[in-house]
Amino acid sequence: MDTDFDVVFIGAGVMSATLAVMLHELDPDLKMAMYERLNEVAEESSAVLNNAGTGHSGFCELNYTPESTDGHIETKAAVKINESFEISKQFWAHLVEKGIIRDPSSFIKSVPHMSLVWGEKNVAYLKKRYEALQKETLFQGMEYSDDKAVLKEWLPLVMKGRKGNDPQAATRMKIGTDVNFGCLSDQMVRYLSKTGNLDLNLGYECADIQKRMDGGWAVVVKNRDSDEKTVLNAKFVFIGAGGGALELLQKCDIPEADGFGGFPVGGMWLVSYNEELAVQHQAKVYGLAPVGSPPMSVPHLDTRVINGKRALLFGPFATFSTKFLKNGSWLDLPKSLDVKNILPMIETGLHNLPLVQYLIGQLRLSDDERIAALREYFPDVIAKDWTLEKAGQRVQVVKKNEKGEGVLQFGTELVMDKSGTVAALLGASPGASSAASIMVEVIEKGPGKFLLKGDWQSRMRAMIPSYGQKLNGNPALQNQVREWAGRLLKIDYLLVSEDARLSSVGESNAHI
Numbered sequence: 273m274d275t276d277f278d279v280v281f282i283g284a285g286v287m288s289a290t291l292a293v294m295l296h297e298l299d300p301d302l303k304m305a306m307y308e309r310l311n312e313v314a315e316e317s318s319a320v321l322n323n324a325g326t327g328h329s330g331f332c333e334l335n336y337t338p339e340s341t342d343g344h345i346e347t348k349a350a351v352k353i354n355e356s357f358e359i360s361k362q363f364w365a366h367l368v369e370k371g372i373i374r375d376p377s378s379f380i381k382s383v384p385h386m387s388l389v390w391g392e393k394n395v396a397y398l399k400k401r402y403e404a405l406q407k408e409t410l411f412q413g414m415e416y417s418d419d420k421a422v423l424k425e426w427l428p429l430v431m432k433g434r435k436g437n438d439p440q441a442a443t444r445m446k447i448g449t450d451v452n453f454g455c456l457s458d459q460m461v462r463y464l465s466k467t468g469n470l471d472l473n474l475g476y477e478c479a480d481i482q483k484r485m486d487g488g489w490a491v492v493v494k495n496r497d498s499d500e501k502t503v504l505n506a507k508f509v510f511i512g513a514g515g516g517a518l519e520l521l522q523k524c525d526i527p528e529a530d531g532f533g534g535f536p537v538g539g540m541w542l543v544s545y546n547e548e549l550a551v552q553h554q555a556k557v558y559g560l561a562p563v564g565s566p567p568m569s570v571p572h573l574d575t576r577v578i579n580g581k582r583a584l585l586f587g588p589f590a591t592f593s594t595k596f597l598k599n600g601s602w603l604d605l606p607k608s609l610d611v612k613n614i615l616p617m618i619e620t621g622l623h624n625l626p627l628v629q630y631l632i633g634q635l636r637l638s639d640d641e642r643i644a645a646l647r648e649y650f651p652d653v654i655a656k657d658w659t660l661e662k663a664g665q666r667v668q669v670v671k672k673n674e675k676g677e678g679v680l681q682f683g684t685e686l687v688m689d690k691s692g693t694v695a696a697l698l699g700a701s702p703g704a705s706s707a708a709s710i711m712v713e714v715i716e717k718g719p720g721k722f723l724l725k726g727d728w729q730s731r732m733r734a735m736i737p738s739y740g741q742k743l744n745g746n747p748a749l750q751n752q753v754r755e756w757a758g759r760l761l762k763i764d765y766l767l768v769s770e771d772a773r774l775s776s777v778g779e780s781n782a783h784i
Contacts, residue, residue, distance in 0.1 A: 274471065277305045278723060280491050280506035282478045282520060284308035285318040286453045287512035287697050289460040290363070290707040291714060293372065296469050297735055298715070298728045304470050305504065306461065307493050309477035309516075309599075314457035316597055317514040318704060320578055321541065322664025324556075324585065327361075327449035328702035330354045331385035331414065332558040335570060337401050345397075345404035351744050353702050354410045356709040358743055358753065359736055363708040364456070365757035366735045372463050379456040382764040383575050384555045385448025388430065388440070388649070394560060395441040402443050410744045413766040415444045429552040430573065433651035447754075447764045448556060450575060453704040481509060481523045481694070489524075489694060508719050511696035515596030515667040518608055521696040526689040532698065533613040533670035535620065535680060536596055536605060537631070539588030539663035542646055543578070546657045550575070550582045557649065573649045586646045588663050590634040598665045613670065616678025620670045624680050666700040686710060692718035708736070 279295060281288040284306050295302055310316065317323060330336045330350030337350050364380065367373045389398045395418055405411035417423060418441035424431040426444055434440075464470035473493070479501060480492040491504040509524075511517045518534045544550070554575055561570040574585045596604035609617060621628070637645075643655045669681040684699040684706060695714050712732070720728060733739045743750045751767045758765030 274305075275503060276303070276505045277471070278302045278506070279304045279508045279510065279719070280489075280504055281306040282491075282509065282511045283316075283513035283516070284310075284313045284457070284461055284472070284474070285316060285512055285514060286314065286457040286704045286707050287710070288510060289314070289457040291510055291512070291711040292464055292470055293367070293460045294363070294708075294711050294715060294732075294735065295719060295724075296464060297366075298731050299724050300469065302469075302723070304464075305473065305506075306470055307473045307476040307478060309475070309496065309513075311474050313461045313472075313474070314454040316599065317664045317666070318457045319454040319664065320452050320576075321543075321661060322598065323453060323704065324572065324574060324588070325450050325452060325576055326385075326556055326572075326574070326705070327357055327380070327451045328353055328705035329357045329385065329445075329448065331411070331445035331448050332387045332443070332556060332572075333570065334387055334389075334398075334401070334558060334560055337404070339397055339400070343400070345401050347404050347408055350405065351408050351410060353706065354408075355743055356702070356706040358410070358750075358757075359712065359738065360705060360708040361757040361761065361763075362736045362738060362753055365760040367460070368760045373456075373459050376761040376763075379452045379459070380761055380763060381450050381577070382446075383448050383450040384426075385445045386426065386442050386555045386557045388427070388442045388557050388559055390438050390440045392439055395439045398441045398443060408744055409747050409750055409768055411445070412768045413445065413447070417442060417444075427553070427555065427557065429549065430557060430649055430651075435651070442557075444555075447758075447766050449763060450556065450577070451705070452577065478511075478513070478520055481511075481520060483525070487691065487693060507693065508723055509694045510714065511694070515600060515604070515665050517696045517698055518596065518667060519604070521687060521698070522608070522610065524689070524694050524696075526694065528687055528689055529696075530612045531616050531672040531678075532685075532687065533617040533620070533678070534596060534605070534608055534667035534698070535617075535670055536593060536665060536667050537700075538591035538593055538595075538598075538665045540591055540642075541585050541587040541589075541661050541663050542642060542658045543586075543661050544584045544657045544659075545578075545581055546584075547582060549657060550584050553584055559649070571645065571649065573646075586649065586658075589637060589642055589645075590631055592631045592635060593665075595665055596667050598662070600665065613678075616670055616672055619678035620680050623678075627680070667698070669699045684710065686713060688714070688717055692721050712736070712739070 330353040368376050402416040465472040475496050476493045479494045482490045488507045489509045494501045511520045521529045556574045558572040576583045576585045594605035669685045673679045688695040738753050747768045754765040
């Protein structure tokens with residue numbers, strides 16, 4: 273086994289796959305290796321049933337646009353997430369243009385993103401949210417309606433059988449997407465492996481990571497079948513191991529990792545493969561999260577394609593275990609505790625009692641209670657059409673705030689040492705949707721400083737035409753990249769005029 277590499281990746285999910293392809297495009301001479309503990313690529317968080325497949329754009333996720341006490345709708349998070357997803361779409365379009373991915377419909381399809389609420393207070397909030405987002409060019413083209421006739425047209429399955437006079441409203445963005453991140457990851461990794469630019473090793477887990485005297489890293493990997501250990505030498509290490517990243521980051525013993533902890537939250541989906549139902553619902557419909565629940569528990573009824581079959585997915589219903597990975601160990605949580613994070617973990621638990629109570633309530637749900645939750649989104653539900661399936665495991669980040677107190681952070685956290693030679697990704701949603709923009713940041717802070725040769729920034733712009741620029745507030749650039757990416761990916765796109773009014777719609781045949 274060769275043991276000297278420029279870059280070693282721990283984990284073979286969408287994050288590692290994205291960074292590996294980017295680095296190869298920036299410098300084809302880099303010597304890279306990837307180690308995955310399972311026997312297949314992208315079988316943990318990136319796998320099709322382990323996530324909702326939402327191309328997170330801020331279009332439908334209401335938790336990204338909170339309302340302040342004075343009634344102001346904050347749009348910064350939604351805009352940031354949308355910008356990130358636009359970078360991902362550009363990167364994927366580049367992969368198609370170069371032939372790295374031959375059929376974009378294998379992993380991405382157009383599915384409208386919608387938000388649905390009921391009750392006077394929630395309807396008023398949704399309308400204010402819609403009006404606030406219209407000031408952002410990235411959200412031009414969003415539609416709003418509280419007319420039940422329109423809602424029946426948009427959401428026939430959801431509105432059929434709905435009774436009562438409770439006010440209802442929805443927003444719709446036609447350029448939403450459904451993404452199979454597992455399929456995408458597999459195609460990227462297999463491409464690099466077949467071209468000989470990546471040494472792919474499945475069935476290996478990382479046992480240790482130690483700093484070398486020359487500034488690089490010694491990475492100990494173990495064959496899970498034979499228990500044989502090998503020591504690798506790497507100039508740069510990327511830990512993209514999902515929930516397993518925290519333990520590996522702690523092994524690096526870098527000060528930037530001090531105080532980080534993890535709070536595991538799992539999930540379950542109700543899934544229907546009834547094609548008669550599936551053809552009646554062409555949307556990802558997000559509602560409001562229950563009070564005290566984590567953002568990943570926002571209820572939504574989604575169009576999906578699972579293992580080649582059109583399906584409907586509802587959930588998630590939260591679960592709890594001490595595992596950090598779906599295929600992990602019950603000892604993951606206790607093993608992650610050390611003298612540097614035990615106090616922040618205790619403080620986080622005390623400050624998040626509503627979350628603990630919510631999880632306990634979710635664990636106690638019966639099958640009938642889960643179907644009752646679905647009935648709010650699909651009044652004519654028939655229980656026998658739906659089965660309960662396990663989703664992926666997520667580890668929410670626990671870190672110290674400015675006061676040194678432990679807080680629970682929802683989202684994705686990049687942790688790097690000051691030399692930029694090791695990086696780890698912690699956390700959850702929007703996660704995979706932001707993979708390309710996160711990896712750009714990794715490259716800028718790490719390999720771009722000491723590993724990449726020449727003017728790699730110009731090569732980055734070839735992959736991501738908007739690199740270094742903001743799309744929001746720049747209609748010309750926004751139109752340019754959306755049309756380019758939309759045509760290559762065969763998905764819908766919207767164009768806006770210079771004064772940000774909707775101009776035209778690009779339709780595709782990539783709908784599910």
